[in-house]
Amino acid sequence: MAGGLPLEEACFMGMPLAVEAPPLDNVANAVVRVLAQQHDEPFGHYAISRFKLATLTIHCIESDPVTVCRRDEDILADHVFDLLLHVQLEGTAVITQCERTFTLAQDAFAIVPGGIPYSVNYPEKGSKIILRIPHRVFHERVLGREVRDFGAAVFNGGGLVPVVINLLKSLTLEAEGNLSEIEQYTLSESFLALVGAVVRSRAKVCPKDNEKNQSARLCRILSYLEEHFTDHELTPTKIAEANFISVRHLHGLFQQSGMTVSKWIWDRRLKAGREDLLDQAMASLTICEIAYRRGFNDSAHFSRAFKERFGISPGHLRTKARNGELTPVVTG
Numbered sequence: 001m002a003g004g005l006p007l008e009e010a011c012f013m014g015m016p017l018a019v020e021a022p023p024l025d026n027v028a029n030a031v032v033r034v035l036a037q038q039h040d041e042p043f044g045h046y047a048i049s050r051f052k053l054a055t056l057t058i059h060c061i062e063s064d065p066v067t068v069c070r071r072d073e074d075i076l077a078d079h080v081f082d083l084l085l086h087v088q089l090e091g092t093a094v095i096t097q098c099e100r101t102f103t104l105a106q107d108a109f110a111i112v113p114g115g116i117p118y119s120v121n122y123p124e125k126g127s128k129i130i131l132r133i134p135h136r137v138f139h140e141r142v143l144g145r146e147v148r149d150f151g152a153a154v155f156n157g158g159g160l161v162p163v164v165i166n167l168l169k170s171l172t173l174e175a176e177g178n179l180s181e182i183e184q185y186t187l188s189e190s191f192l193a194l195v196g197a198v199v200r201s202r203a204k205v206c207p208k209d210n211e212k213n214q215s216a217r218l219c220r221i222l223s224y225l226e227e228h229f230t231d232h233e234l235t236p237t238k239i240a241e242a243n244f245i246s247v248r249h250l251h252g253l254f255q256q257s258g259m260t261v262s263k264w265i266w267d268r269r270l271k272a273g274r275e276d277l278l279d280q281a282m283a284s285l286t287i288c289e290i291a292y293r294r295g296f297n298d299s300a301h302f303s304r305a306f307k308e309r310f311g312i313s314p315g316h317l318r319t320k321a322r323n324g325e326l327t328p329v330v331t332g
Contacts, residue, residue, distance in 0.1 A: 027066060031059050031130050032114050033078040034068040041065060045125070051172070054181070054188040057132040058172055062125075069119040081115035081135040081220045083142075085195065087168055091126020095119075097152035108156030109165055111199065115216040118152060129172055133192070135220070139244040141192040142199055153202070160198050167191055217243070218253045222264075229268045230295040236261050269295045270309050273302065277318045287314045 027036035030048050047062040075081075086093065086104060093104040097118035104110045112118055115135070122128075133142070155161050171187060179187070221243050228234055239261065240250045254261050276282045276290045285293075291302035291314075307313045312320075 024066070027063070027068065030061070031084065031132060032070060032080045032082070033074040034070045035074070037067040037069065039065040039067070039123075052184075053171055053179075054184040055134055055137050056188050056191075058168075059130040059132065060127075060172060061130065062127045063122060064125050065122055067119060067121045069117075070114065071117055075115055075117070075216075075219065079223045081113070081216070081223075083133045083135065083138040084112045084114055085131040085133060085168070086110040086112060086120075087129045087131075087165055089127045089129065089169075091122060091124045091128075093126075093128065094121040094123065095152055095154070096121075100152065102152065102154040104154055105156070107165075108154050108161065109168070110152065110154045111195075112152045113216065115220055116151070129168055131168060136244075137192070141189070142196040153199075155198050155202060160194055164191070164194050164198060167194065214253060214256075217245070221250070221253065225264065225268070229265050230272070230293065232295055232297060234265060234295070265295070266305070267309070270302075270306055273306060273314070274310060274317065277314055278321050283322075287318075290314070 024036040024038055024043060027046055028034055030046075041064070043064050043066060045062065045064045046066075049060045051058045051060075086095075087109045088104050088106050090106070092106075093110070095102045095104060095110055095112060095118065097112060097116055102110060112120075114132075155164075168191065171191060221239065224239065224242060228239075231238075236247050236250055240247045243250070245253075250261060254264065273290055273294045273296070276285070276294065277287075282290065287303065288299035291299040294302075296302040303314050306317075310317070
């Protein structure tokens, strides 16, 4: 449930909802970070409850008309690349991503990648279920090996689509109960298997979608590298596996951006080492210790690379920093 916000009584499919205070700021981080925009009429009702089901998060929402926009700056701020499965119970939703627009009615479900900018317009008061699927889980359990890229899509018609919608409604009710971890895992795996069957049978990627997906993938990889660049065992193979792409594709993404994977890691480690050398809180660490904590196995190698990159040795930089003698060339 939403914590720390004013609550009032409300129900969703017979369940109590936490009703967040009306200001649009409360919509901005309800599922992922977005910009919420009010329509012409006053915005006075927004109710949400959240439930965990194994690795999935179910959001049950009632809301007055509103438009939410997920921008590049939102993605960079929260580093969320999860997929959002959207079922509209009342009202409609108009989803726009990659210059394509879909209208989601109550007989369909949509999947929207959270790592690519999008907007969703809810033109009337309505209720919906949004299932947040972690990026790794989506690629492993839903896409599999058959589909590499995936853009926003609406799935309607017969077949398994009504089954997916009804099962999600049931999961919403079950998630509120006291299910064991094994029961949660079993239910979530069954649901993802059904979604995967639908997605893999219909997924198609157009050139514009692919370009947007490539940009989102590179952003996701850079986020991964920022968290793991000090890992002594970090290799292109390990990076590619963690992001569900081939090593060749990884190198291609970086080449399109005018850099190489190794060069990015190398430069990031050197910059981090320089930050440590200039940090008085790190004064007790030796140069060898700083080199190691930033991913270098050989302090002599670190020192040579550092001098080549910044035009000064690590020891000389530290001495100048202590004496207040740094020049713009060193600190820039």
